[in-house]
Amino acid sequence: MGFNTADMPPVDPAKFGSLPFMERMRLLATHWCEYGFGSPKKLHMLYVYKLIFFTVVGLLLVGLTTPALGGFGEIGSWWTEPIVYVKLMAWTTLFEVLGLASSSGPLAFKFSPFIGGCLYWLRPKTIRVPPWPGKVPFTAGDTRQLWDVAVYGLILLNLAFLVCFPGQVTDRVPGSEAGLPPQWAMFSYIGLIVLMGLRDKTVFLAARSEQYLAALLIFASAGSVVDMIIAAKIFIFASWFGAGISKLGRHFTLVVAPMVSNTPWITSRRLKRSLYRNFPEDIRASKVTSSIAHILGTIVELALPLILLFSTNTTLTLLALIGMTGFHIFIISTFPLAVPLEWNVFFIFSAWFLFWGHPAGEGWAVTDMSTGWLLAAIVMAAFFPILGNLRPDLVSFLPSMRQYAGNWASATWAFRGREVEDKLNQHLVKSNLNQIDQLTAAFGNEVAEIFMQKAVAWRTMHSQGRALISLMMRHTDELDNYVIREAEFVCTTLIGWQFGDAHLHNEQTIAAVQRRCNFAPGEVIVTWTESQPIHRNYIEYKVIDAAIGVVERGTYVVADATEELPWLPNGPIKHTVTWTRPGYVAPSDGSQYVQQSRVNA
Known part of the structure; x- marks a missing residue:
């Protein structure tokens, strides 16, 4: 990666679009392993x-x-x-x-x-x-x-x-x-x-x-500054600890590998390859990645906040503060997609302000808080993380405190041709053109398309992406007949902001877009997965035709997604259909769903 130049995948841009979709995903995913975006x-x-x-x-x-x-x-x-x-x-x-x-x-x-x-x-x-x-x-x-x-x-x-x-x-x-x-x-x-x-x-x-x-x-x-400060301590503790709890599942290691691969100051290709089981044939996360994720990540985010909240030992508190400062600096240094950098800077200040500037051993401990405000703070800190982990369909992953955990609602959009995608520019009031048009203006269409599809390949490196593409294989007549887009990047031009939460671009938002763009049946297909509830081993999904609405619902087992390769060499991962719109038949299930019957469904 150069200072002024991008690292491009080893393919002729003019020939890239003629490659089969899954071959493109393999090319781009393996390139991400060594060069990130x-x-x-x-x-x-x-x-x-x-x-x-x-x-x-x-x-x-x-x-x-x-x-x-x-x-x-x-x-x-x-x-x-x-x-x-x-x-x-x-x-x-x-x-x-x-x-x-x-x-x-x-x-x-x-x-x-x-x-x-x-x-x-x-x-x-x-x-x-x-x-x-x-x-x-x-x-x-x-x-x-x-x-x-x-x-x-x-x-x-x-x-x-x-x-x-x-x-x-x-x-x-x-x-x-x-x-x-x-x-x-x-x-x-x-x-x-x-x-x-x-x-x-x-x-x-x-x-x-x-x-x-x-x-x-x-x-x-609050009427007391003691109650104010200690409540703030409880809230920042809940943010750290809740995020740590959410990283105990199968998703987090799949986040760490592509995140570290994308870190600009890590230039060792040998180190980056070690993040994967057997690069380039098997790019599932390795034991090295699992150690980084759960020793330097999960354990730090669970143990150090407990020390900060309850320790009255100055040395122990200082060491925990240094550890949490390093934790946030590392996150900043990786420049994660959506780039939540300022939040990390403020959290570094907050940690020192709350736990060093107001030490527990000098009248700022949880036990020094008035009972009423203590109970109120605990309820406010715990309610949404608990509800959001049990019923993720009701709560955004942000108040659920699942930052960086990889367990988030996700989606993939498929447009039947660039002319269909361009309807978003023609019929929506927005400040940003579609990303493909922004990139085309700077780099030309062929290079722009590589960057756009690299975002989709990045998603396939996570568990949800494998499920989303598996569903898309069933609900399109042929993947290569569609332009496949990462939904977060579609979302940011639709509503002006995105942060990894597909609740912002579910069927409600798709219906708003449809009222403006009037897509025909089959022109825009969206596959959509919910987050995994903490007490279940499966995830709920839905498939949406923009012109019709939800056409299918079902579930898939998380382990089936996490253990598959991004380019699905074994075919679509297993999923169980629990509901189908009356009259609807997925294109790959053997018969085309004719336009008239879609309209009447």
């Missing part, structure tokens, strides 16, 4: 510059807009002030909800422009995704109105106010001249983001509400 390192530097901007500007805003802190010469004495934590949390949230943080730039397949976010959510007539349109009054429909734009604008102003307000003295933080932002401003943000979330869950999730909203609520409500 293959993007030039200068693209990673864009994110480094953005992180520096985020960090420096955030500190400047806190120091310059809070005169009671005493200026940067006194930073050693004021970095543990509660207002610093609240302001940096508001700054991080603002950066996220603008679309400047996660799901931004070329590593999130946004090339021109580099962001979606505010470019979508300040624009009327873009698609919005309400969570319960048939149940919550005044949320029906899927078109962004001026009302939605206004609420989103108020959210941005509210966050900017929280960042820049100098603070006011309050007896809730005794002895502090800086105090806290006014309670009404914290409550107003909470109200606005919940209201926005009921109209469009995409904005709610993009603000990373699962990480910050509960903490802000406690800082706005």
Whole structure:
């Protein structure tokens, strides 16, 4: 991988499209093992510059807009002030909800422009995704109105106010001249983001509400700074520990191998090959990868947070903080797809602020918290992770705290030709053209198509991708008759943001697209899998024809997917059909489903 040049697969771009689909997937998946996505390192530097901007500007805003802190010469004495934590949390949230943080730039397949976010959510007539349109009054429909734009604008102003307000003295933080932002401003943000979330869950999730909203609520409500700080400790503990629990299944090792292969500073091809069982014939994750995943990953994320939450030993706490800092720095350094980098930076600060700046042995232990707020914090921290792991169909993987675990709802889209895919450009109001068009403008169509299909190959390196392509083999007459796209990249041009959660592009969003594009039956096929419930060994799936709706539901055993190779040399993985739309027959099941019967179904 060069600084200015990409590492391309060993194939003539002009001949790439003529290769059978599965042969292309094998070529691209094995290339990923050694080179990752293959993007030039200068693209990673864009994110480094953005992180520096985020960090420096955030500190400047806190120091310059809070005169009671005493200026940067006194930073050693004021970095543990509660207002610093609240302001940096508001700054991080603002950066996220603008679309400047996660799901931004070329590593999130946004090339021109580099962001979606505010470019979508300040624009009327873009698609919005309400969570319960048939149940919550005044949320029906899927078109962004001026009302939605206004609420989103108020959210941005509210966050900017929280960042820049100098603070006011309050007896809730005794002895502090800086105090806290006014309670009404914290409550107003909470109200606005919940209201926005009921109209469009995409904005709610993009603000990373699962990480910050509960903490802000406690800082706005609690009467004691001790309750505020310890509640924040419980919430960050829940984020770490919940993620660690979710990595105990079969999916996580399949995440680590392609993630490490994509790390720009790891250049050893020998090391990268060792991540796989027998490269290039067998690229399932090796024992080396399993050790990295569960010793350096899962165990760290389970053990160190327990130490931080309960330890009163200074040395032990310091070692745990160093360990968690290294954990987050490593994640940042891998530049994972969707690039949630700023969140990791804030978590590094939060860990030191909460557990070093407010040590458990000096009155900041869980046992020092008032009983009422302790119970409330535990319920808020545990409710969605427990519900989301038992019923993943009800909760996004983000509030379920399954970060990086590989156990997430996923999908693959198939368009019957580029002219069908282009309908998304023709009929949708959006700020980004389809990625294939963004890439074609820069590299030409043949190279652009290689990059687009490499994203699909990346998905096949994960368990869900093998199931999705297996289903697609049954529900298309021939894979090579379709343009196959990774759904997360389709999603980001539909609604302006994506973060690995296919709930944002399920049949509800597909129906919104269909109302605008009017695809014919068979023109757009979507295979879709749910997350795995923690107590079951199988996953539920559905197949959606954009013109008709869901045409099939079923299940597949997780082990059958994790133990198969990405290019499915043994054919589609086994799956059990539990429901079929009356009159529907999958094309590969022996008969074409004629257009008229599809329309009438």
